[in-house]
Amino acid sequence: MSPKLISCLFSISLFILLPFYAFPSFADISPTTSVSSDTICHYTPDPYYCSTRLPHNQYATVYEFGQHSVRASLSASSNFFSLVDKYLNTPSSPLSNTAIGALQDCKFLAGLNVDFLSSSFQTVNSTSQILPSMQADDVQTLLSAILTNQQTCLDGLQFTASASSVTNGLSSPLSDGFKLYSMSLALFTKGWVPEKNKGTWQPGRNHVTFRNGRLPLKMSSRNLAIYESVSRRKLLQSGDEQDGSGNFTTINDAVAAAPSNTNASNGYFLIYITAGVYAEYVSIPKNKGYLMMIGDGINQTIITGNRSVADGWTTFNSSTFGRNSSLGILPAIYH
Template identity: 30%
Template sequence: MALALATPVAAVAANHGDTAAAKDNVAVVPRIAASAAAAASSVNVTAICMATPYPSACETALSSAAARGAANDPFAASVQFAMTRAESARALARNLSASSSRPRVAPSGMDDCAELLDISLDQLHDALAARAADAAGVTTWLSAALTNQGTCGDSLAAVPDPAARSAVRARVAALEQFIGTALALHAKLNNGGSGSSPPAPPDRAAFPSWVTKHDRHLLSSPASTITPDAVVALDGSGTHTSISDAIAAVTAPPPPAHHPTASGGGGGGSRKVIYVKAGRYEESVSITSKQKDVMLLGDGKGKTVISGHRSVAGGYTTYASATVGAY
């Protein structure tokens, strides 16, 4: 599964309107005086940032509007600022991808970056939401968002337009430093284990703390006892003959309440189980970050087989070549 700074700002690619600067693929952002934010929040920005790997990026984040909105909470300010930069980078990647006139049969490296930045935004949001109760979870979400920037950089190598490639690379490199700053602040605040989740009770010991009771039941129950939401079978005996079609069906938005087919029952956002009967499915399966709470259940190793045929030689990036990708 694919889960997956102290000089003035200069223009990278004037034709794209980019305002981030890059030198040897390392982002350069301005050092902003911390006095205003420090006065507003009584936080010594300089002292805090000296302990992070990117002091200038840290000062930029903690002197921003996000910092004024999260007084005395440097970590929250750093994550919120990273989110604004991720949104900016995503918008640029999407615009450049849409404006490309090159014919293509597969997602481009720019498409990869737009998707990865979208995923990173979700992960940053999750990190912010979990900060009070799950220190280990925050580390996981931030680390994943940080890794996404490296994957984006790898995909950008396949983008033929050097100006577009440099413009997005600069924003991603800067975002990498801002996420790294948030991760460092989180580690500093939780040094020694304070803020960590309490030990898991015995019945949860085999699962991470974030696995819900319902999901633990699904993962530990025999397949024969689980009632699926969709059944995929090549011989037509199920609800679908394609895994991708089944995923699209179970993750489709429910009809409006006034719609004749609307029902008061249903899972209400609970895990959707797709049972894939034995067979060889010649398709590439992708579960996007918006298609949440999906579980694929097969008949076992060597029985239910998914075989995709995407490769770099076939025009796909490494990221997009996954046979089964869950983002």
């Protein structure tokens, strides 16, 4: 195998329609119109559950109901984190290493959910109007990631037969949390997301929307030229958009070189991974936001490892590619 080369580009400003669950249309209700809780609940995934969580028969705007829902979600996520921590520190019976690993994964994911909801609540509590597209996308991404984290925790517990008592004790708050977070996502989408950003997504379909085989990117003509040159396997070697090194030999080294604590206004940091087999476990730190990775294609750029559940690893920790925070990262894109 020829030497691997990983190159990085800065300031790739783009917009991608982010996925979210397909909810009934809110077209007949304005976010600023005062409506009853029963009315608004008909536009959430589980109206009956919604009616038990919102103030009964009270009138408020979508913004006020949304703020209430996200606040309740934050409280629920904090309580779940404490519950998992209690199981870890004071188990009712001895736990296997696999069970402990599954609980540690759940605690880690619950901690992320607390962070995501804290950030989301700060946003929804600060304004009662439609957000700019990029900011709305960020919060939508966080609220969507919370649902994924819930399912990942549950999957790990269900693979742990020795922790049936723990699974039984956590299944109800996991299920309740999933419904509550879904409700918050629905209300946020109605009140704060621009109409043009409201797409549909169904489980089992690709999360990124392609049009005629291409991503619907929005960027400057200069950045678009850089992206397209990379897509054609011809990395642009001139201009101030490139960091000038282009000689990383591991993906983790390239991730480490990415700027920390960035924001959307500065664009994305693009990591171009050429063909090769990368035997490493890539875990992107929480402070490395707004990354985009492009490989040389299926069966060309390969990230591989040998961890498995059979060897004692949890499902969550057996993956070769992971992210400690979903804010601002895009999926790997293969051409």
